[in-house]
Amino acid sequence: MTRSELIQIVSVKQGQLSDREVELAVKYIFDEMARALSEGQRIEIRGFGSFQRRFRSARLARNPKTGAYVRKEGKYSLHFKPGKEMRDRVNLLLQQSLVGKGK
Numbered sequence: 001m002t003r004s005e006l007i008q009i010v011s012v013k014q015g016q017l018s019d020r021e022v023e024l025a026v027k028y029i030f031d032e033m034a035r036a037l038s039e040g041q042r043i044e045i046r047g048f049g050s051f052q053r054r055f056r057s058a059r060l061a062r063n064p065k066t067g068a069y070v071r072k073e074g075k076y077s078l079h080f081k082p083g084k085e086m087r088d089r090v091n092l093l094l095q096q097s098l099v100g101k102g103k
Contacts, residue, residue: 003030037078049082 003026011022033043037053044050058074082090 045083047083047085049080049086051078051080053077054079 007019007023007026010026011017011019014022017025033051036043037051040053042050042052053076056075056077059072060069061072062068063070
């Protein structure tokens with residue numbers, strides 16, 4: 001799902017809000033999440049999951065084309081851990097789709 005698809009879905013479900021209002025709300029939510037993560041804060045959305053920033057240490061990697069070793073600097077990456085409710089919901093949908101296919 002893309003940001004514009006999310007905006008469209010929310011606009012349809014919340015008819016009292018204009019597309020522009022929904023677009024601004026989604027933008028503000030994502031901007032605030034990005035700001036919090038960049039400051040090292042953890043984001044937890046109950047029933048959905050949590051996001052946190054993790055540091056990946058510097059390491060030696062290999063260039064697959066040449067086989068030469070390359071030093072990779074340490075960097076931050078984002079980690080998402082789905083909540084129990086989200087895992088259960090996804091697994092239920094997966095089981096239903098497999099049953100529907102006769103597997």
